[in-house]
Amino acid sequence: xxxRPLIHMLVAALAFGGLTIPGLGQTLLLEARGGLGMRxxxxxxxxxxxxxxxxxxxxxxxxSIPNPATLLLPGEFRPHLGASFDPGAGDGFAYAGxxxxxRAPVVPVFVEAGLGAAVQSDVINQGASRFxxxxxxxxxxxxxxxxxxxxxxxxxxxxxxxxxxxxxxDNPMSNAGLRLGVRF
Numbered sequence: 001x002x003x004r005p006l007i008h009m010l011v012a013a014l015a016f017g018g019l020t021i022p023g024l025g026q027t028l029l030l031e032a033r034g035g036l037g038m039r040x041x042x043x044x045x046x047x048x049x050x051x052x053x054x055x056x057x058x059x060x061x062x063x064s065i066p067n068p069a070t071l072l073l074p075g076e077f078r079p080h081l082g083a084s085f086d087p088g089a090g091d092g093f094a095y096a097g098x099x100x101x102x103r104a105p106v107v108p109v110f111v112e113a114g115l116g117a118a119v120q121s122d123v124i125n126q127g128a129s130r131f132x133x134x135x136x137x138x139x140x141x142x143x144x145x146x147x148x149x150x151x152x153x154x155x156x157x158x159x160x161x162x163x164x165x166x167x168x169x170d171n172p173m174s175n176a177g178l179r180l181g182v183r184f
Contacts (some may be wrong), residue, residue, distance in 0.1 A: 008045060014054075014117030015068045028145050029063070029064040029183065029184060030061065030062070030063055030064075030065075030164065030183070030184045031061070031062040031064070031078075031181050031182065031183040031184070032058070032059075032060075032061055032181070032182050032184070033058070033059070033060040033061075033062070033082075033154075033179045033180065033181040033182075034056050034057075034058060034059045034179060035057075035156075035177050035178045035179030035180055036054040036055075036056065036058070036177055036178055037054065037056040037057075037058050037084060037144055037156075037158075037175050037176060037177025038053040038054055038055065038056065038175065038176055038177065039055075039173060039175050040173060040174065040175070041054060041157075041174050041175060041176045046166070049061070053056070054072045054177075054178075055086045055087075055089075056086050056088065056092070056175065057084065057085055057086075057098070058082065058083070058084040058177055058179060059082060059083055059084075059144055060080055060081070060082030060083075060179070061080065061082065062078040062079070062080045062099060063077070063079050063080075064076060064078050065077075065078070069122060074099070074101035074102055074142050075100050075103070076101045076102075076103075077098060077099070077100050078098070078099050078100075078101065079097070079098055080095075080096065080098070080099045080116070081094075081095075081096045081100075082094070082095050082096075082098055083095070083126065084158075084175065084177075085121070085125045091121050091153065092120075092121045093119060093120045093121060093160065094118065094119055094120050094121075095116055095117065095118035095119075095158075095160075096117060096143070097114050097115050097116015097117060097138060098114060098115060098116065099112055099113070099114035099140075100112065100113050100114065101110070108145060108146035108147075108148055109141055109143070109145055109146075110143075110144045110145075110146070110152070111141075111142070112140075112141065112142045112143075112144065112154075112156075113116065113139075113140070113141050114138075114139065114140045114141070115137075115139050116138045116139075117135050117136065117137065118135070118136045118137075118138035118140055118160045118161060119134060119135050119136070120136070123164060129160045130167075130171045130173070131160075131161075131166075131171065132162055132164065132165070132167050132168025133165055133166035134166075135162075136159050136160050136161060136162045137160070137161055137162065137163065138159070139158070139159045140158040140159070141156065141157055142154045142155060142156035142157070142179075143155055144181070147176065147182065150165035150182060150183040150184070151179070151180070151181070151183075152180070152181045152183075153179070153180055153181075154178070154179050154181060155176070155177075155178060156176070156177050156178075156179055157174065157175065157176050158173045158174070158175045158176075158177075159173070159175075160172065160173045160174075160175075161171060161173070
């Protein structure tokens, strides 16, 4: 069986900003985010105002899915998939999980929290890693402002650690960044 028609339909749906689920009559909405960040912001003697530390490039994709939990809880739950990397150092990490976004009722402000898992590029390349485990826990939080109806800017923090569960001392990584998000 050829998957080409399905792939073409998916690419076309993504190009038009949504994918309709025939049985549910629902559309999956996408949000693409990108920005710059700095690593290890909680290390001693870290200058958060030093622009030369903004070396990481971050990209993230969030998908809005039909969600019956919105009837019970405020906000929106969305799966996310992302990656951050430092082009100069040649290392980075990929992550995936679930985000919860809550928007203020009147002002164009929102807060977001997310949990998931991350894997460092050193593990993928089978090199030395600052983590003992191949997969780490990942948590993130952010505050954003809707500057246009489908465009937002946000400040985010992200924390990655393995809790020392794999025979190596816990060496967590805390990152901060600025992102621009576009919702389709």
